[in-house]
């Protein structure tokens with residue numbers, strides 16, 4: 001018998017067809033108030049869930065007593081109560097690897113845009129101020145040859161190191177849970193304590209997951225260790241950073257600039273002081289958002305969900321302890 005799957009993310013036609021061949025599918029198109037009501041109404045019969053960008057906590061999970069598997073269309077799993085899912089023997093899957101290169105591209109786009117002031121200067125051109133007002137005070141700073149500091153040397157961190165080392169001749173230093181000899185050899189990278197990295201890197205890039213250990217990892221004390229020339233890049237999760245401390249560091253000139261794809265609260269509110277600062281490049285959490293990669297992520301999530309519902313071990317299982 002077909003199982004019941006609730007999607008809270010639209011899929012491409014071929015993926016929808018694949019899923020509908022094997023499951024009864026309920027699609028929640030938007031997670032607005034009405035969509036959330038529809039979701040709550042569908043949860044009691046749901047055996048599988050697929051989506052992203054929804055905090056799936058115990059309260060929502062309790063509405064779904066028949067749930068067997070949740071397939072997240074993301075690599076980050078900070079939106080899920082993993083312990084509770086595991087306790088309930090619900091499998092959780094994610095989408096690693098397929099988004100690594102694209103997210104590293106976004107990281108590098110933010111590095112280049114903040115260092116060379118791309119958004120600020122492009123806006124000057126749009127506002128007809130090219131001739132009159134652009135002078136040395138608008139010059140940026142070089143990227144090539146500068147020290148690239150990576151915090152969280154996992155898949156995306158490595159892809160960033162590759163771009164910096166081979167593409168831009170940047171010395172790479174990194175901080176992670178443990179040293180990575182293979183990475184050191186490949187990119188001539190050097191391990192540093194967190195404090196050392198913050199003091200030494202020209203570009204400080206966050207590529208670690210949001211966990212109980214990393215929440216608020218970068219706060220006032222850490223910004224105080226950075227140099228006025230440092231550029232801060234966050235493509236991990238907003239809550240790894242104390243955003244008020246980041247704003248203060250930017251306003252006080254403790255750091256030169258920031259390139260941010262993720263924020264403490266998303267969507268970032270228009271009233272955020274970050275948006276008053278010329279030296280901030282803010283993007284709307286689009287690290288993996290290319291046509292090709294989003295399709296690959298969705299495909300990966302569908303494959304994971306169908307495997308889990310068929311009683312097989314899915315390729316990207318986050319909580320193997322939940323296997324029945």
Ligand SMILES: NC(=O)C1=CN([C@@H]2O[C@H](COP(=O)(O)OP(=O)(O)OC[C@H]3O[C@@H](n4cnc5c(N)ncnc54)[C@H](O)[C@@H]3O)[C@@H](O)[C@H]2O)C=CC1
Nearest residue numbers: 076103152153154155156176177208209213235236287288
């Ligand atoms: N901006 C965006 O759109 C995207 C953001 N992400 C974020 O990037 C994160 C990383 O993704 P991957 O590289 O695939 O994960 P990964 O698991 O391969 O790498 C994470 C690295 O961080 C390290 N780490 C974890 N906790 C640490 C700690 N307390 N101190 C130091 N190092 C620590 C791990 O050892 C690992 O090497 C995701 O969890 C997600 O939050 C991922 C994709 C897109």
Ligand SMILES: O=C(O)C(=O)CO
Nearest residue numbers: 073074075076287288
């Ligand atoms: O995959 C993730 O964790 C994202 O943030 C979106 O791609």
